[in-house]
Amino acid sequence: MADELPNVLLLGPPSVFKSYERQFSEKFHFLKPKESSIPLHQFLSNHAGSVKAAFCSASVPITSDILQILPELRFIMTSSAGINHIDLHECRKRGVKVANAGPIFSEDAADMAVGLLIDVLRKVSAANRFVKAGLWQQNGVYPLGLKLGGKRVGIVGLGSIGSDVAKRLNSFGCIISYTSRNKKAHVKFPFCLTIQELAAKSEILVVCCALTDQTHHMIDKNVILALGKNGIIINIARGAIINEKDLLDCLQKGEIGGVGLDVFEHEPDVPEQFFELDNVVMTPHHAVMTEESFRNIYELVVGNLDAFFSNTPLMYEVV
Amino acid sequence: MADELPNVLLLGPPSVFKSYERQFSEKFHFLKPKESSIPLHQFLSNHAGSVKAAFCSASVPITSDILQILPELRFIMTSSAGINHIDLHECRKRGVKVANAGPIFSEDAADMAVGLLIDVLRKVSAANRFVKAGLWQQNGVYPLGLKLGGKRVGIVGLGSIGSDVAKRLNSFGCIISYTSRNKKAHVKFPFCLTIQELAAKSEILVVCCALTDQTHHMIDKNVILALGKNGIIINIARGAIINEKDLLDCLQKGEIGGVGLDVFEHEPDVPEQFFELDNVVMTPHHAVMTEESFRNIYELVVGNLDAFFSNTPLMYEVV
Structure with a gap:
């Protein structure tokens, strides 16, 4: 059944993923380089053909290098409000949409x-x-x-x-x-x-x-x-x-x-x-770390991934 | 010169007194049982005839016992907003006015x-x-x-x-x-x-x-x-x-x-x-402990002691 779910590359992973892993996994099939013994770049190459969407945290730089390995990537959802970890210029060039947490936090x-x-x-x-x-x-x-x-x-x-x-x-x-x-x-x-x-x-x-x-x-x-x-x-x-x-x-x-x-x-x-x-x-980068904001970001991420795969409008699209 | 200043009994003493001791002492002559080797009740008896005003903190209970020793006392200024340390009933009976910090804190x-x-x-x-x-x-x-x-x-x-x-x-x-x-x-x-x-x-x-x-x-x-x-x-x-x-x-x-x-x-x-x-x-009973509130309470206490000795209206009179 997992094979029928849309693939989503998971980078980080975001803390909210850990809190809502079961619920997330019922809706999407996550590719998890962090849990693999294969080096990141190799892992990405292996899945390059099937990765259209990625879900990432602010802790993982999404560089032009990474974007080059993933020619099919069309959407990056970051769990953060900040987007300084993503090469937005390269995303624009490649037609990759980016959405963030908006004002949720x-x-x-x-x-x-x-x-x-x-x-x-x-x-x-x-x-x-x-x-x-x-x-x-x-x-x-x-x-x-x-x-x-x-x-x-x-x-x-x-x-x-x-x-x-x-x-x-x-x-x-x-x-x-x-x-x-x-x-x-x-x-x-x-x-x-x-x-x-x-x-x-x-x-x-x-x-x-x-x-x-x-x-x-x-x-x-x-x-x-x-x-x-x-x-x-x-x-x-x-x-x-x-x-x-x-x-x-x-x-x-x-x-x-x-x-x-x-x-x-x-x-x-x-x-x-x-x-x-x-x-x-x-405090340990904890300003937005509440049960309430995690519930809200979980709902936003699921909504946006659904919207991307069904080609409907995204919330808080920044690119 | 200190002999010409009005006597004020100092009980506690309030923390604000320590911060503004020099300024307070230019205006009033403070009787300080805490600095005396004589036991409190004896100290009060010795000065009973000359104590018309007292300045106290919330840490010293002003009981009917103490009020009885001081028949000339007519005004208690407490540095606190709370007045639970003062026997208000006895104060009323004896015609002792009480003023507190009002809304300063x-x-x-x-x-x-x-x-x-x-x-x-x-x-x-x-x-x-x-x-x-x-x-x-x-x-x-x-x-x-x-x-x-x-x-x-x-x-x-x-x-x-x-x-x-x-x-x-x-x-x-x-x-x-x-x-x-x-x-x-x-x-x-x-x-x-x-x-x-x-x-x-x-x-x-x-x-x-x-x-x-x-x-x-x-x-x-x-x-x-x-x-x-x-x-x-x-x-x-x-x-x-x-x-x-x-x-x-x-x-x-x-x-x-x-x-x-x-x-x-x-x-x-x-x-x-x-x-x-x-x-x-x-926190150590520190909710009102700011430089700004201490300045304000200093000004209030001096103003109220002046008002008492010149028989003009008190601020924040509670009895």
């Missing part, structure tokens, strides 16, 4: 951004360690935190996630500005043309933009120094938007107040120097 | 409630430990969290803090209900007459009410079981509103999903059994 990502920000400002994780170490009884008073309300927050990238962050922080009384590829016509918040300008007028930066050639290492030493030594940066977008070496250097020199990082330049490798700093809060 | 307390809630739902502190222990590289995927949006949240006590919590959680898409001494006339959220009813219809309880004889141990095993085994409780009010023994028992039996606790029944003592549980996030 936006609210969860925005919630995590706010959670990390409150954690850094109010020292939640560090205070939790303080209590668990029995230091409350021993030392008494714990250092003061900083109030969220009234803080000048710069949103870096006012797409779906950035807008959800702004909406939330607005309810806390924050003063929002943003930078984005373009000034948004119907947005009341002040727009800054450059990240440098945004950092100079902000106390907090929340990074919500896509990773592109333009945003790679966009937040470097200059931006951090413009934000100032009490400044806070939250990153729930992609690690490489921040120059991690510059950030670590500034943290070690006290040139920045604190950071909340869900993403890193070389995941899952995190520079161990971060671990010793109480003003650094880290 | 409300926003900070509400921010911390939201921070603790996101931490518990999205496992922020636990995920931070996971990264710091190097387990991301080793184990890979971290367990899924739960989405905040769409959750049914019951606010326990819709005063100043509870209203600020509701306003914030509304922006995350939560579905709010509340219980309070009385149904609020101009509030759109559904009202529940009892905590049991609120727990039964909620997935999350956020405790924001005052500690009184009526609210002592209001959240017990029955309420926790009504909330259900995936339920979450956040407490930024007073520890004794929850029966801590029942709570611990339910946590150990998996009869509740998780808790975020800023307050405990016997602070700074925290049952060590809490420390081992990944679904428990604790």
